[in-house]
Amino acid sequence: MTQTAETPAIAALERYEAVIGLEVHAQLLTVSKMFCGCSAAYTDAAPNDNTCPVCLGLPGVLPVINRQAIEYTVRTALALECEIPEFTKFDRKNYFYPDLPKGYQISQYDTPLSRNGRIEFPVGGETVRCGITRVHLEEDTGTMHHAGDVLQSATQSFVDFNRSGVPLMEIVGEPDLRTAEHAREYLVRLRQLLMYIGVNDGNLEKGSFRCDANISLRSREAAELGTKVEVKNMNSFRAVHRALESEIERQAAVLDSGAVIQQETRGWVETRGRTVSQRSKEYAHDYRYFPEPDLPPLRLDSAFVERVRASLPELPPARARRFVDQYGLNAYDASVLTSTREDADTYEELVRLGVAAKLAANWLMGDVAALANEHRLGLRDSGLGIAGLSRLLGLLDSARINGPTAKELLTELYVRGGDPEAIVLERGLGQVSDETELEALVDAAIAANPVAATDFRGGKQQALGQLMRHVKEATGGRADMPLVNRLLRERLSR
Amino acid sequence: MSSTASTITALAASLRDGSSSPRELLAQTLAHIDATNTRTHAYLRTTRELAERQADAAARTLRANPESAPPMCGIPVALKDVLCVDGVETTASSRVLGGFTPPYTGTAVQRLFDAGAVCVGKTNCDEFAMGSSNENSAFGPVGNPWDVERVPGGSSGGSAASVAAGDVPCALGSDTGGSIRQPASLCGVVGFKPTYGRVSRYGLIAFASSLDQIGPFARSVEDAAIVYSTIAGHDPRDSTSDPRAVDDPLLRLRDGVAGMRLGVPKEYFGMGIDPGVREAVEAALRVLEGLGATLHHVSLPSTEVGLSTYYIIAPAECSSNLARYDGVRFGLRVEHPALIDMYLRTRDQGFGPEVKRRVMLGTYALSSGYYDAYYRKAQKVRTLIADEFTRVFADVDALVSPTSPTAAFPMGDRDDPISMYMCDVVTLPVNLAGLPGISVPCGFAGGLPVGLQVIAPRFEDSRVFRVAHAYEQATEWHRARSPLAEAAA
Ligand SMILES: [Zn+2]
Numbered sequence: 001m002t003q004t005a006e007t008p009a010i011a012a013l014e015r016y017e018a019v020i021g022l023e024v025h026a027q028l029l030t031v032s033k034m035f036c037g038c039s040a041a042y043t044d045a046a047p048n049d050n051t052c053p054v055c056l057g058l059p060g061v062l063p064v065i066n067r068q069a070i071e072y073t074v075r076t077a078l079a080l081e082c083e084i085p086e087f088t089k090f091d092r093k094n095y096f097y098p099d100l101p102k103g104y105q106i107s108q109y110d111t112p113l114s115r116n117g118r119i120e121f122p123v124g125g126e127t128v129r130c131g132i133t134r135v136h137l138e139e140d141t142g143t144m145h146h147a148g149d150v151l152q153s154a155t156q157s158f159v160d161f162n163r164s165g166v167p168l169m170e171i172v173g174e175p176d177l178r179t180a181e182h183a184r185e186y187l188v189r190l191r192q193l194l195m196y197i198g199v200n201d202g203n204l205e206k207g208s209f210r211c212d213a214n215i216s217l218r219s220r221e222a223a224e225l226g227t228k229v230e231v232k233n234m235n236s237f238r239a240v241h242r243a244l245e246s247e248i249e250r251q252a253a254v255l256d257s258g259a260v261i262q263q264e265t266r267g268w269v270e271t272r273g274r275t276v277s278q279r280s281k282e283y284a285h286d287y288r289y290f291p292e293p294d295l296p297p298l299r300l301d302s303a304f305v306e307r308v309r310a311s312l313p314e315l316p317p318a319r320a321r322r323f324v325d326q327y328g329l330n331a332y333d334a335s336v337l338t339s340t341r342e343d344a345d346t347y348e349e350l351v352r353l354g355v356a357a358k359l360a361a362n363w364l365m366g367d368v369a370a371l372a373n374e375h376r377l378g379l380r381d382s383g384l385g386i387a388g389l390s391r392l393l394g395l396l397d398s399a400r401i402n403g404p405t406a407k408e409l410l411t412e413l414y415v416r417g418g419d420p421e422a423i424v425l426e427r428g429l430g431q432v433s434d435e436t437e438l439e440a441l442v443d444a445a446i447a448a449n450p451v452a453a454t455d456f457r458g459g460k461q462q463a464l465g466q467l468m469r470h471v472k473e474a475t476g477g478r479a480d481m482p483l484v485n486r487l488l489r490e491r492l493s494r
Numbered sequence: 495m496s497s498t499a500s501t502i503t504a505l506a507a508s509l510r511d512g513s514s515s516p517r518e519l520l521a522q523t524l525a526h527i528d529a530t531n532t533r534t535h536a537y538l539r540t541t542r543e544l545a546e547r548q549a550d551a552a553a554r555t556l557r558a559n560p561e562s563a564p565p566m567c568g569i570p571v572a573l574k575d576v577l578c579v580d581g582v583e584t585t586a587s588s589r590v591l592g593g594f595t596p597p598y599t600g601t602a603v604q605r606l607f608d609a610g611a612v613c614v615g616k617t618n619c620d621e622f623a624m625g626s627s628n629e630n631s632a633f634g635p636v637g638n639p640w641d642v643e644r645v646p647g648g649s650s651g652g653s654a655a656s657v658a659a660g661d662v663p664c665a666l667g668s669d670t671g672g673s674i675r676q677p678a679s680l681c682g683v684v685g686f687k688p689t690y691g692r693v694s695r696y697g698l699i700a701f702a703s704s705l706d707q708i709g710p711f712a713r714s715v716e717d718a719a720i721v722y723s724t725i726a727g728h729d730p731r732d733s734t735s736d737p738r739a740v741d742d743p744l745l746r747l748r749d750g751v752a753g754m755r756l757g758v759p760k761e762y763f764g765m766g767i768d769p770g771v772r773e774a775v776e777a778a779l780r781v782l783e784g785l786g787a788t789l790h791h792v793s794l795p796s797t798e799v800g801l802s803t804y805y806i807i808a809p810a811e812c813s814s815n816l817a818r819y820d821g822v823r824f825g826l827r828v829e830h831p832a833l834i835d836m837y838l839r840t841r842d843q844g845f846g847p848e849v850k851r852r853v854m855l856g857t858y859a860l861s862s863g864y865y866d867a868y869y870r871k872a873q874k875v876r877t878l879i880a881d882e883f884t885r886v887f888a889d890v891d892a893l894v895s896p897t898s899p900t901a902a903f904p905m906g907d908r909d910d911p912i913s914m915y916m917c918d919v920v921t922l923p924v925n926l927a928g929l930p931g932i933s934v935p936c937g938f939a940g941g942l943p944v945g946l947q948v949i950a951p952r953f954e955d956s957r958v959f960r961v962a963h964a965y966e967q968a969t970e971w972h973r974a975r976s977p978l979a980e981a982a983a
Contacts, residue, residue: 059594062733092814098822104817289860294732
């Protein structure tokens with residue numbers, strides 16, 4: 001996670017300070033679209049099937065606010081510790097584009113649903129704190145498909161309005177970030193949070209979670225901010241990181257040469273590994289915002305806001321702190337286990353079912369995580385299930401099976417499921433921990449390896465390995481090895 | 495009995511006593527339109543097939559439940575071409591919407607249809623309801639049935655002319671700054687603009703969203719009230735429609751005006767008012783006095799800035815509402831390989847000069863750097879205007895005034911926009927304040943109809959009908975038939 005290699009961008013940051021602010025657009029997981037009854041889950045419909053007169057912007061139609069979208073935005077705002085003003089309204093943002101059916105987007109201009117929030121997250125050893133300027137609500141546009149390259153040179157263009165009107169939340173961050181890594185971590189944490197509270201599915205590739213960046217550089221001596229450049233077209237965390245590094249490098253080179261930075265919009269081109277100018281300030285839109293006359297202003301009474309607040313789940317940072325206090329985990333483990341709501345819930349369920357806190361953490365973060373990844377199947381939905389794992393770990397904890405056996409059983413049962421206890425009995429996998437039985441095997445091992453026994457007695461500690469292997473093999477790997485270790489030492493010290 | 499001489503109430507009775515049927519009424523109506531439309535050009539298209547289906551359905555309802563069938567059952571209606579009807583071409587009298595057929599029916603129209611009304615056609619109007627003379631229609635002007643060389647007023651000129659020509663007993667229009675009341679006045683019929691939020695705008699092609707309201711034209715105040723109560727009420731599809739229950743305007747329709755305090759705004763009698771109009775309206779005030787109302791002089795000093803306020807807010811909203819006519823999805827598209835040129839050509843050829851003027855005005859008023867000086871200031875003045883009405887209504891129950899400063903003027907007479915905008919100087923403050931207002935015939939000036947405007951506080955729509963009805967029943971003006979109606983009967 002920490003950047004150790006000296007990149008040109010990092011070198012540039014010795015001379016200049018980067019000032020980065022991110023704007024995130026996140027589609028809400030509401031049932032219906034923002035202003036009509038069409039489904040907000042638009043990806044599976046045939047082109048233009050998931051539409052109605054309202055989201056097609058036909059003459060004479062009117063928008064009706066989706067209450068669930070308001071609630072989800074308030075939920076997000078509260079999770080980001082924003083203030084929720086009592087008064088809010090929608091505004092029209094006017095511009096022409098074929099994917100914008102009404103010729104304006106219903107958005108929020110000067111009275112957003114919320115303001116003044118914050119998010120904190122660790123980067124390397126330090127805690128980065130980034131202000132949230134505002135979280136507001138708007139509608140998504142349709143999508144365009146070009147026969148050819150881009151709109152300007154396409155021979156034919158098609159518009160699909162299935163996405164038109166999907167509720168879109170805009171989260172504007174303060175320019176509090178200083179490195180590309182800050183920016184990436186901010187996005188990781190924000191995405192985690194939105195998914196945690198169930199308002200967004202966090203899919204960067206499909207564009208349900210999108211990010212634009214504003215970045216400027218100022219010399220370490222200067223007080224005033226530099227000219228900012230907007231960077232778009234970044235559809236992965238890696239792309240955000242690379243694009244910002246590349247932009248820091250580019251701006252530093254411009255400034256080093258004594259030239260000035262142009263205020264413009266630049267697009268990240270993955271294949272070329274750099275940003276490319278898209279639009280300069282002279283062509284900036286005048287969106288002619290004005291209050292949406294088709295929608296009366298909204299008053300969010302405090303009872304509603306408090307109801308939403310009460311419905312918020314425990315958020316990742318708080319939950320991680322509790323995991324440290326309640327289960328005695330270290331901060332790192334607690335943070336990994338709370339990174340998704342499902343993981344954290346799984347962990348707590350496992351502990352509730354009687355699995356020791358540390359044991360549950362180790363297994364979930366280790367073998368279970370690997371299997372979940374391999375099979376693209378979470379424990380909760382796996383054949384083994386949370387209860388199955390708790391039984392398996394119960395056998396391990398009570399020393400009825402040993403670690404290697406537990407691992408083998410986990411791998412075997414993860415997908416297809418089964419009762420670990422029954423299989424242990426059936427196959428005789430139970431751990432050999434009977435002292436009398438093991439003592440006999442220990443004696444046999446010493447008899448069979450006289451040289452190793454002599455070496456150990458002579459002070460050669462590693463000679464014990466050969467003796468232990470002997471016992472392990474004699475029990476088909478089922479021996480309680482810590483016990484074997486103790487018995488061997490006792491025998492050889494006599 | 496011919497529909498041309500009749501009211502909804504009379505026709506409803508004839509449909510129930512067997513002296514007429516919805517099909518007969520429809521046939522008479524279509525024949526009448528055939529006879530008048532060549533003179534008025536009030537209809538852009540008739541909808542015979544839809545009307546026949548609706549007439550047959552109405553006949554079944556009337557046979558099954560003659561007493562409980564709604565009063566509108568089997569009654570022919572005409573719809574201004576800004577109202578969307580599923581499967582019926584709807585153009586807002588604009589080339590840009592040529593060939594556009596909505597896949598849905600608007601709420602107010604659907605309520606009429608649900609009540610059994612028979613839609614006979616779509617009426618001509620000023621393009622996108624922008625105008626006061628109907629001369630801004632892309633499909634030609636409308637002749638006033640009292641003198642076809644003169645304008646019927648606008649923007650709902652076709653609906654007003656159709657009722658005045660005796661085609662239909664009632665029609666729907668839309669009123670953004672006077673577009674129902676002013677043509678009603680110029681055509682000698684009743685026209686009512688409801689309180690903003692009383693009638694759903696869903697399915698009304700928007701001109702200025704915060705001002706637009708659908709309302710009826712009819713030959714009597716009672717008929718207008720019948721149509722209004724059929725279409726009024728909360729609609730979940732229109733967030734600006736009011737959720738409160740609508741009181742039945744017919745309940746207190748005949749309660750009279752005795753003891754009522756009526757305000758006479760002095761500013762509404764200035765501003766280029768024609769002497770003949772003044773005379774007719776002053777006579778009407780004396781009639782109301784004779785009926786037991788008391789008259790009180792009041793002042794609405796912001797009236798003179800109402801016009802400029804209106805001509806910032808309405809164009810601002812229009813510039814945004816009309817952005818969807820871009821050639822991408824429906825209506826006219828003037829092809830060009832470059833997107834920007836497709837937009838420019840489509841909108842250049844699709845919109846007429848008045849629409850372009852207002853889109854330009856509105857775009858300017860909303861532009862960065864001008865917003866505060868124009869749009870924000872206009873909104874403040876709008877609040878002042880509304881407050882002024884509220885103050886006046888603390889003293890009086892309703893306001894009475896002329897509807898239009900002049901009677902119908904000859905086509906081509908007002909070629910500069912400002913003199914045309916003056917047509918609505920006493921109607922548009924009512925829209926700015928969201929009030930209910932009606933125009934009821936109150937005599938003639940130079941042989942042309944004059945209208946009396948009655949205005950009440952918000953949600954006091956019933957009071958407007960009550961005052962207008964009392965006046966109407968005390969006079970004979972509403973019985974006067976236009977020469978065209980007489981000729982076609
Ligand atoms: Zn829709």
